[in-house]
Amino acid sequence: MVDETGTATGYFFNALYQAYVHRKTGVLTATNQKETVAIFIKEGVLIHATGFQEKILLGYLLQNKGLISEKQLAECLEQSIAENQSLGKTLVLNGYITIDILTAMIRKQAVLTVAALLIWPDIRFEFREMPSSEDAIIPVRIDILGTIYEAVRRVEKISIIKRYLWDPAFVFGKVPVSNPDAIRLTAEEAAVLEQVNGNRTIARIVEKGIIGENDAYRCLMILFSIGRIELLNA
Structure with missing residues (x-):
């Protein structure tokens, strides 16, 4: 069921805030003419985000910190696609990173994703309450308010x-x-x-x-x- 839709960025912030306050579980999607971003929320906590080539972004963040090699990243990217699971889950199951490292990197990824949404033109948002499906990911717990706070601080224009x-x-x-x-x-x-x-x-x-x-x-x-x-x- 679609609970709410909107085009104003104020709606986006309000939807995230209401999900946090009322401990909602569902998916908030943001769409423009070229891309779609999905933010997955479980009981008011951000657990995953897709879009903006998230596998590439996560891999870049991990490589840039020296946490995985180029070879390890290439192997896990191929495996995650073949097994239809997230890159983060593949890296953890293969023992290349810990869940703590994954949580820190996904938090960084979420901040960059939300910040990018602020400069999208002609954007439409939609929130759907639905059960959480976590088979393909290792869910992490990311504070929604903290993510928004950091993302807005990145907007300089x-x-x-x-x-x-x-x-x-x-x-x-x-x-x-x-x-x-x-x-x-x-x-x-x-x-x-x-x-x-x-x-x-x-x-x-x-x-x-x-x-x-x-x-x-x-x-x-x-x-x-x-x-x-x-x-x-x-």
Whole structure:
């Protein structure tokens, strides 16, 4: 069953956040005219992501860290395709890497994947609740909020951030959270959060000059993406 679909990046962040809060199990897909990315979630935790030639990206990350050789990678790539299983599972079963190493690399891969989604044009998102099928993978447990947090920090182009914050006339309000220290904010992010009062527009917060304009927009994007603030008049 399709639970929700949307085209705005705000939907993407909200779908991930709701999956985290309500411990949902399912698949969030992002599609444009050329590619599809699938993010697999189990009980509110990211366990796997496919797309952006994930086998090649994972292999590159492992090789770049000196954790596997070019020969080992080539052998495992061929085996994983033949046996229809993930490259990570093949590498672990063959004893080339540990599950801890796989978890760290898949977390890095997930951050790069989510960051890449932020610059996709004409993107459509869809979340489906469904049972988790893990036969072809070794599921790892990746914190969704932490992944979003790091991914947004990688976005440097202010034009992209402004586009996803919609209209400067929109107003943000703070979201009550039970554990505000779950993700530690930087001093700049905390300063911008203090300016959010349910009345100030995005433009007014930026104009306050607490920090530079680009950094203010980036901090607002981060705070929104991890569920610390919400749009009140969108």
